[in-house]
Amino acid sequence: MDPEPHRIRILSWNIDGLDMGNIRTRAKAVCENIMRETPDVVFLQEFVTEMSDIFDKHCGPSYERFQAASDAYYTAMLLKKQTVKCTETKVVPFYTSRMGRALQSAQAEVKGIPMTLITSHLESTKDHAEERKRQLTAAFRAVNEAEGSRTVVFGGDLNLRDPELAAIGSLPDNIYDLWEVTGKRKEAAFTWDLTRNDNLEWQARFRPKCRFDRLYIRHSTPRTQLKPVYFELTGLERIPGCRRFPSDHWGILAHFDKV
Amino acid sequence: MDPEPHRIRILSWNIDGLDMGNIRTRAKAVCENIMRETPDVVFLQEFVTEMSDIFDKHCGPSYERFQAASDAYYTAMLLKKQTVKCTETKVVPFYTSRMGRALQSAQAEVKGIPMTLITSHLESTKDHAEERKRQLTAAFRAVNEAEGSRTVVFGGDLNLRDPELAAIGSLPDNIYDLWEVTGKRKEAAFTWDLTRNDNLEWQARFRPKCRFDRLYIRHSTPRTQLKPVYFELTGLERIPGCRRFPSDHWGILAHFDKV
DNA sequence: CCAAGAGTG
DNA sequence: CCACTCTTG
Ligand SMILES: [Mg+2]
Ligand SMILES: [Mg+2]
Numbered sequence: 448m449d450p451e452p453h454r455i456r457i458l459s460w461n462i463d464g465l466d467m468g469n470i471r472t473r474a475k476a477v478c479e480n481i482m483r484e485t486p487d488v489v490f491l492q493e494f495v496t497e498m499s500d501i502f503d504k505h506c507g508p509s510y511e512r513f514q515a516a517s518d519a520y521y522t523a524m525l526l527k528k529q530t531v532k533c534t535e536t537k538v539v540p541f542y543t544s545r546m547g548r549a550l551q552s553a554q555a556e557v558k559g560i561p562m563t564l565i566t567s568h569l570e571s572t573k574d575h576a577e578e579r580k581r582q583l584t585a586a587f588r589a590v591n592e593a594e595g596s597r598t599v600v601f602g603g604d605l606n607l608r609d610p611e612l613a614a615i616g617s618l619p620d621n622i623y624d625l626w627e628v629t630g631k632r633k634e635a636a637f638t639w640d641l642t643r644n645d646n647l648e649w650q651a652r653f654r655p656k657c658r659f660d661r662l663y664i665r666h667s668t669p670r671t672q673l674k675p676v677y678f679e680l681t682g683l684e685r686i687p688g689c690r691r692f693p694s695d696h697w698g699i700l701a702h703f704d705k706v
Numbered sequence: 707m708d709p710e711p712h713r714i715r716i717l718s719w720n721i722d723g724l725d726m727g728n729i730r731t732r733a734k735a736v737c738e739n740i741m742r743e744t745p746d747v748v749f750l751q752e753f754v755t756e757m758s759d760i761f762d763k764h765c766g767p768s769y770e771r772f773q774a775a776s777d778a779y780y781t782a783m784l785l786k787k788q789t790v791k792c793t794e795t796k797v798v799p800f801y802t803s804r805m806g807r808a809l810q811s812a813q814a815e816v817k818g819i820p821m822t823l824i825t826s827h828l829e830s831t832k833d834h835a836e837e838r839k840r841q842l843t844a845a846f847r848a849v850n851e852a853e854g855s856r857t858v859v860f861g862g863d864l865n866l867r868d869p870e871l872a873a874i875g876s877l878p879d880n881i882y883d884l885w886e887v888t889g890k891r892k893e894a895a896f897t898w899d900l901t902r903n904d905n906l907e908w909q910a911r912f913r914p915k916c917r918f919d920r921l922y923i924r925h926s927t928p929r930t931q932l933k934p935v936y937f938e939l940t941g942l943e944r945i946p947g948c949r950r951f952p953s954d955h956w957g958i959l960a961h962f963d964k965v
Numbered sequence: 966c967c968a969a970g971a972g973t974g
Numbered sequence: 975c976c977a978c979t980c981t982t983g
Pocket of ligand 2: 722
């Protein structure tokens with residue numbers, strides 16, 4: 448019995464597997480967040496092997512996990528067993544990435560709606576804007592290569608700065624930013640925000656904040672099947688004990704209504 | 707008696723006053739080059755006080771010199787006494803420059819032609835592209851603020867990369883690159899070329915070459931008064947004795963016919 | 966994973 | 975004054 452038959456939720460979160468400090472405590476906090484929010488689809492970035500057994504234990508009963516790799520750090524997708532039927536998964540490395548980044552995708556039916564789910568952790572840091580723009584362009588191309596009958600949600604830690612998006616000609620006309628179309632809520636803008644998140648060792652006076660993590664939707668045609676209704680941050684609470692956040696990034700959680 | 711009554715020549719040269727090695731020997735070589743080429747107008751970048759008396763001695767009899775500053779390093783203009791009547795000089799600092807850069811200009815009659823002469827040493831290094839683009843935009847604005855009856859030549863060490871020019875919308879329609887309109891001669895493209903110029907101490911394997919130094923013209927209206935006919939590099943010969951070049955940049959020399 | 970700056974080849 | 979890497983705040 449689905450208590451929310453008309454609602455679909457998708458979470459994306461960079462869970463900072465590169466920080467070995469409290470890695471298992473933080474991973475457990477991420478899992479508990481997922482089991483509390485119960486999104487249908489989860490995109491994870493910076494998943495590392497050290498987290499595998501924790502995710503197996505906490506999320507394994509409810510979610511199927513697809514990993515883009517098995518060494519270093521990588522993306523992963525969790526698909527809720529109750530509501531998602533996955534028919535195909537794919538990983539396409541960005542061959543010019545210097546950081547081992549890739550585009551991970553899945554064909555799935557989510558509460559009966561045919562969807563293409565795509566995530567990535569695009570090239571990091573301002574210095575690598577050129578490579579990142581190539582990757583984003585490739586990702587948008589992948590979005591639009593999906594069959595028209597499918598609703599496509601693409602997102603992840605895109606490490607994106609707005610001028611970079613402008614430089615590649617802004618968003619394709621048929622792709623929408625879920626934070627934007629749900630009202631551009633200021634409280635949900637900055638997904639990596641060192642004025643609020645002190646997980647990183649940071650001795651600089653300047654506290655940067657960026658909207659690195661984003662989710663996009665391309666609707667199915669001719670009939671739109673999902674209506675974006677809400678976009679929120681998650682992972683905002685400190686873990687009791689270590690007093691750290693689950694990650695240096697907040698998670699982003701998008702809510703849709705079936706229409 | 708002017709041996710070339712229908713010819714005007716303008717030289718621009720970054721003479722590397724920041725390299726104290728052989729500074730006076732190199733300055734003298736620059737002066738000798740000027741006295742040999744006898745351009746009507748000279749734009750200099752990286753002029754330093756240590757060169758003043760050398761320029762006074764060698765070029766002082768033939769050229770009037772206007773400096774944009776008197777400390778650190780700065781631009782200077784030499785105007786040939788025989789052929790140029792200067793009525794106004796101006797220096798406008800770029801207030802967001804972190805390197806003390808400025809736009810230096812002069813109103814002058816060159817062989818009877820009313821001209822606005824503008825030079826600058828735009829913000830250096832790839833890292834400072836944003837500031838450099840602002841400065842270039844301001845320079846083009848200054849070019850087009852000159853009265854239509856005047857022929858404007860603007861140029862110097864612009865430290866420019868082609869994508870930066872593209873990023874600010876390319877050249878204004880009425881401004882022409884003198885290297886381009888004289889045939890884009892490959893031999894005259896790279897004005898800072900570490901495959902040919904070893905003045906800098908350089909231990910890297912990669913030898914960069916860039917077209918940092920550029921000259922632009924905006925014609926007078928309704929009647930064009932100067933026709934660009936040739937564009938060449940100068941300062942290509944080593945100085946006997948120290949075996950170094952006068953500067954790490956080549957000079958750029960543009961030739962015009964009065965029409 | 967910010968922005969500056971320093972050091973290397 | 976290149977590109978890259980590293981350190982520092
Ligand atoms: Mg990270
Ligand atoms: Mg220099």
